[in-house]
Amino acid sequence: MSIYNKTTIIAVATSKLPAGVGIIRLSGPKAIEVTESLAPSFKNEKNRFMHYCELVHDGEVLDKVMVVKFKAPHSFTGEDVVEIHCHGSTAVLNKVTDVLLSFEDVAPADRGEFSKRAFMNGKMDLTEAEGLCDLITAETDQQRKQALKQLDGALGSQFENWRQEVMHLLAHVEASLDFPDEELEIMEQANLKGKVEALIAQFDKAISQKAGQRLREGFSIAIIGKPNAGKSTLTNLLTGKDTAIVSDIAGTTRDVVQSHLDIAGFPVVLQDTAGIRQTDDVIEAEGVKRSYKSAELADLLLLVVDSSEINNIDEDLLKQLQPGKSIILSSKSDLVDAKIPASLNYQDNEYKIIDVNLTDDSSLDKVFPELETMLKALFKDAEDGAFLTRKRHTNAVIEAKAHLENAMKLYNNPVVAFSLADLLAQDLRDCAAKIGEITGKTDVEDLLDLVFSTFCIGK
Ligand SMILES: Nc1nc2c(ncn2[C@@H]2O[C@H](COP(=O)(O)OP(=O)(O)O)[C@@H](O)[C@H]2O)c(=O)[nH]1
Ligand SMILES: [Mg+2]
Structure with a gap:
């Protein structure tokens, strides 16, 4: 169940008015009910089918529109979503929006709030949401290609693979905690050093590639x-x-x-x-x-x-x-x-x-x-690997790498007074958390406003 189960948000999802068509988008528990109250015939219409009707309020026809509903969870946000395709004039869109906002628990959407809800409901990870934002603002063909790739999860799965690898190493290290005298041997068997060094090299490569951000x-x-x-x-x-x-x-x-x-x-x-x-x-x-x-x-x-x-x-x-x-x-x-x-x-x-x-x-x-x-x-x-497209990604990978380097220092010069496995486990945990931050797999409450505030209204 969505954590936003009370408010239904609305926004005009198309810009540059006047236009042939102007789309108003609603998402939330009242999206369908509110639309039906303006267009009773919409009630009998099938999910995901376009329906032509009049929007009527207080006996006045507001516009002749096309309406489509997407019932939760099979929608962009994972909530009930309705799109109303109106005639794209400022007067029509203002009037319909005002009427919709007069219903209880209906509120204007913030920047990126539809995407934020999609993220909160597990519809996309943070890098995919950023890819979507990039796709909307893409001006050149190569930008379009890169954004689409990111929206498809190419970048997110690269980070997730790294996080899984670190978690795998962490599992080995934690397993060795039960055998304090053989810690080092167990880690040697798991080739911990070689694997961490290989990860550091991959992180380095990703950090040094500036092309994603340049694009x-x-x-x-x-x-x-x-x-x-x-x-x-x-x-x-x-x-x-x-x-x-x-x-x-x-x-x-x-x-x-x-x-x-x-x-x-x-x-x-x-x-x-x-x-x-x-x-x-x-x-x-x-x-x-x-x-x-x-x-x-x-x-x-x-x-x-x-x-x-x-x-x-x-x-x-x-x-x-x-x-x-x-x-x-x-x-x-x-x-x-x-x-x-x-x-x-x-x-x-x-x-x-x-x-x-x-x-x-x-x-x-x-x-x-x-x-x-x-x-x-x-x-x-x-083209042949992960390409970081934002400073946010690069900074997180730099910090994740620092945790791995710290782990390597400890491994090469264990502090006698402490359990090596204990100390290594903390560094690996911190590294995995940093990588998880990029996709939103780790607790990222603070980050969300930062990421979604760059979006446009209606997305
Ligand atoms: N004949 C000829 N004149 C040129 C050429 N390139 C620039 N100019 C002239 O050289 C002068 C200086 O050019 P400008 O572009 O202002 O030089 P800048 O100081 O490097 O920016 C202008 O009068 C231009 O018309 C060229 O390839 N052939
Ligand atoms: Mg000049």
Whole structure:
């Protein structure tokens, strides 16, 4: 039985009004009864079948609607759920909502309250609920894929497997408590050390993979280079609009200009930066500092080199590139012979160098495929294992790992005065609890508001 067995919640589940259809959702013990009082013919209708009828209140027709009921427990929340498909105007939805709210024990839903009830009723774990939230807010195709995978439980089952493994080790350790003289031997037989080390390695790998979170929040691509190299021209080409001011006056771009792009389904935060050079101008110097910071934090660097004017700043910037994360664009190829200057043939061509005339749109045909290849390569790491999509996940895995490392320290240097098994058991228990927190398998009351408050109303 649901712990929310008293209040029935309602919300408009569709947004951006007016729309063709606006759906009002109800969940709770009175969902069906309240709807039936406005549409008596709904009473005889079958579960999960759409029914066309009029909603009538105090002799007034409120709207002509389609209604469907989902009886508990076979519904999204696990409670009785009704969806009323109204005409999608503000007036209709306000009127129907007001009438529904006038019934006793019916209240407006909080953010994410439908999903929270689904979680409380065991319909989904916390990572699946987060996957659902991501799916609703997904803007690019790759985001959609990742969210759907998480909603399907791929991430949750990875955490649950880890938790089960730790619980299994814990069972061994606790079993050895009955044989104080042979503790270590029993644990050696169970290969405790090897298994804990293997888990630590898996945790490490998951923590270091940033792709899952990047896919939610956007991969950052920083465009760097000297003043006048063509960085802002490139930004405008990539965004397809006048995002940044282009001018032949060096030092025009003074701060980092961000824009959001979808490249082959990957969300990208593009950063046009101030040109890098020695300067006495305090504001420009701050801009240069920010350019370096952007470059340091970026997932991908696009170094724009003015091929008609290469100097030592270009050489310095080249040295800061990282293989697998950088592309060199040799701009103004229309002004010089379209061949890559010898001085750019750096480190045995570790970097892709593309000759471009940035004043010509067709340059994009050369740039986009390279960006796509690099983004795919960055994301590929995440495809063969668990990919953490939120800081919340990463932080919990970091803490879980610390408990395992503590266990290993104890195992390698047992404290003579205490039972090794006793101490190890506590660390393993703490580790399992931390992992359980991610999916909601452990007591997570405090966490729930935090997780569900990021949801939209009606989900
Ligand atoms: N001919 C030619 N001019 C370019 C090219 N790229 C940029 N420019 C010009 O170079 C000047 C500086 O460009 P801008 O994008 O503002 O450089 P930034 O300082 O690196 O942002 C502008 O007048 C651009 O039109 C190119 O590939 N070919
Ligand atoms: Mg600029």
